[in-house]
Amino acid sequence: MTGPLDVAAVKKDFPVLAQQVHGHRLVYLDSAASSQHPQSVLDAMDDYYATTHANVHRGVYSLAEEADRRYEAARLAVGRFIGAPQPQEEVVFVKNATEAINMVAATWGRANLHPGDAVLLTDMEHHANLVPWLMLAEERDLELRWVGLGDDYRLDLDDLDRLLDGVKLVACTTMSNVLGTVTPFAAIAAAAHDAGAVVVADGAQSVPHLATDVGALGCDFLAFSAHKMLGPTGIGVLWGKAELLEAMPPFLGGGGMIRDVRRDGFSPNVLPWKFEAGTPPIAEAVGLAAAVHYLEAIGMDRVHGHELSLLAYAQRILAERFGDDLHVFGPEGTEDRGGVLSLAYRDVHPHDLSQVLDQAGVCVRAGHHCAKPLMRRLGVPATARASLYLYNEESDVDALADALESAGRLFG
Amino acid sequence: MMTGLEDLYREIILDHYRSPRNRGELPEPPAHRTEGFNPLCGDEVVVYVLVDAGTVADIRIAGQGCSISQSSASLMSAAVKGKSVEQVRDLIRTFKSMMSIHEARLEEGDGEDGAPGEPVDLDSLGELAALQGVVKFPVRIKCATLSWNTLAQALDELETAGVS
Numbered sequence A: 001m002t003g004p005l006d007v008a009a010v011k012k013d014f015p016v017l018a019q020q021v022h023g024h025r026l027v028y029l030d031s032a033a034s035s036q037h038p039q040s041v042l043d044a045m046d047d048y049y050a051t052t053h054a055n056v057h058r059g060v061y062s063l064a065e066e067a068d069r070r071y072e073a074a075r076l077a078v079g080r081f082i083g084a085p086q087p088q089e090e091v092v093f094v095k096n097a098t099e100a101i102n103m104v105a106a107t108w109g110r111a112n113l114h115p116g117d118a119v120l121l122t123d124m125e126h127h128a129n130l131v132p133w134l135m136l137a138e139e140r141d142l143e144l145r146w147v148g149l150g151d152d153y154r155l156d157l158d159d160l161d162r163l164l165d166g167v168k169l170v171a172c173t174t175m176s177n178v179l180g181t182v183t184p185f186a187a188i189a190a191a192a193h194d195a196g197a198v199v200v201a202d203g204a205q206s207v208p209h210l211a212t213d214v215g216a217l218g219c220d221f222l223a224f225s226a227h228k229m230l231g232p233t234g235i236g237v238l239w240g241k242a243e244l245l246e247a248m249p250p251f252l253g254g255g256g257m258i259r260d261v262r263r264d265g266f267s268p269n270v271l272p273w274k275f276e277a278g279t280p281p282i283a284e285a286v287g288l289a290a291a292v293h294y295l296e297a298i299g300m301d302r303v304h305g306h307e308l309s310l311l312a313y314a315q316r317i318l319a320e321r322f323g324d325d326l327h328v329f330g331p332e333g334t335e336d337r338g339g340v341l342s343l344a345y346r347d348v349h350p351h352d353l354s355q356v357l358d359q360a361g362v363c364v365r366a367g368h369h370c371a372k373p374l375m376r377r378l379g380v381p382a383t384a385r386a387s388l389y390l391y392n393e394e395s396d397v398d399a400l401a402d403a404l405e406s407a408g409r410l411f412g
Numbered sequence B: 001m002m003t004g005l006e007d008l009y010r011e012i013i014l015d016h017y018r019s020p021r022n023r024g025e026l027p028e029p030p031a032h033r034t035e036g037f038n039p040l041c042g043d044e045v046v047v048y049v050l051v052d053a054g055t056v057a058d059i060r061i062a063g064q065g066c067s068i069s070q071s072s073a074s075l076m077s078a079a080v081k082g083k084s085v086e087q088v089r090d091l092i093r094t095f096k097s098m099m100s101i102h103e104a105r106l107e108e109g110d111g112e113d114g115a116p117g118e119p120v121d122l123d124s125l126g127e128l129a130a131l132q133g134v135v136k137f138p139v140r141i142k143c144a145t146l147s148w149n150t151l152a153q154a155l156d157e158l159e160t161a162g163v164s
């Protein structure tokens, strides 16, 4: 880490942030849902389309070779970003984190989980890391177990050893998209491996904000989406240990994923293409690589450090200005935490809150954040969530606080 | 108040939000209970309706939601009580066409004076016309129509059951 982040310079890289909304400066506090793009990502995708586009893997002319080169270079860039030991085999491009987890459930899950087998989930999961397992549980008659949530908004791991006993698979988030809690994933994964389980990490929230090393996390699979880490929509990543991916049946069938097809069958391609049926999102991969380069140039420690100092500022300002009128669903302080603030303000409904905030140009997300079991546990139908990223600054938090005050007056 | 918001948060709406009418439950039977969900935001509404001799004799609303869904439910309950099922169905239709103006516009490319749907007789809606500002905030339309769709479903269920 080489000093704090120069936010003013960063902001200039993001054209979308220069606009006005309802006569106010755009204050974008919804990066946990989807982040914005630096010009370099937009340029990389434009350049790809303007100079290079052709289908990958099948052409022998130079345009196609260049498309192929950029696509595979993106795989290597992503692999390096998450510390993948064998990026060329282990990084599978998919549509998004949701598809990555569905792929694990549909392939590894169907091949390895049988009636009565136990799967351990947590109360903090996004629907993307719940519903695929619920679907498989229904299909295969699996036993689902749950790590609960403590009153400190952290996972309650007191019972972990008992819960892990006999479990075949553990699927857990690395960071809650509602609470901002960074889970003790490495410890959970180590205990899960001791119990003989395979471990899936939903990294959708942590990969964009924290330095990631799949070895240090100790996961067997890691899922994340480009669009939450300055990249485009339409592409996500499944990283998996090569030996597990190798043993898994393919997911979608079609072109690109086969080695041979006969009238009576097919043999699948080698990794990672075995899991990439059909024409992949090539320009999106190029955009994702540019996003990775952008984040690497700044440094993930600096990104995270910036978010934590902004989080601390927000916690202080909101407490000073609103006291008990405002509740933050999430751990106090900045330890094991990312820049997500799920808010309840008096009894103003989160939809009304975000509507009033929008009039001040402040974008926050209202709703259940695709985590209904967690919302039930919190005892609220919805929250208004403000989330921070590298382009946010203290004035954004001030704008949020000012807009909250207007909402308070309106619904007084 | 900030610009634009006064179209949405009319005084009548805030009043019905703060002091909702016909809030609560009805014993079932004889009343009929139907739940509605807005899957996007988790809002839920429970409509209890008592139909007697082809008339909505009583109605109660339970559940939770934002100011728009709650006030719309409250306004609806006041508007339909004592009306014949037929009149209520007409009202539901009129209300929903008021709420669909924007959808027509969206398809037209969001022109300010894009083609509206059928003309809506706002006078026939009385206090309910206060909700017309919602169409300027398209994501909130579902909040406003939640209780109406739930009531329509309740009436359909009753019809299927041969009660009305």
Ligand SMILES: Cc1ncc(COP(=O)(O)O)c(C=O)c1O
Residues within 6 Å of the ligand: A032, A033, A096, A097, A098, A099, A126, A128, A129, A173, A175, A176, A177, A202, A204, A205, A225, A236, A370
């Ligand atoms: C924790 C978590 N997991 C998974 C997802 C799903 O991501 P996507 O919708 O890009 O598949 C999200 C995003 O909303 C998330 O926050």
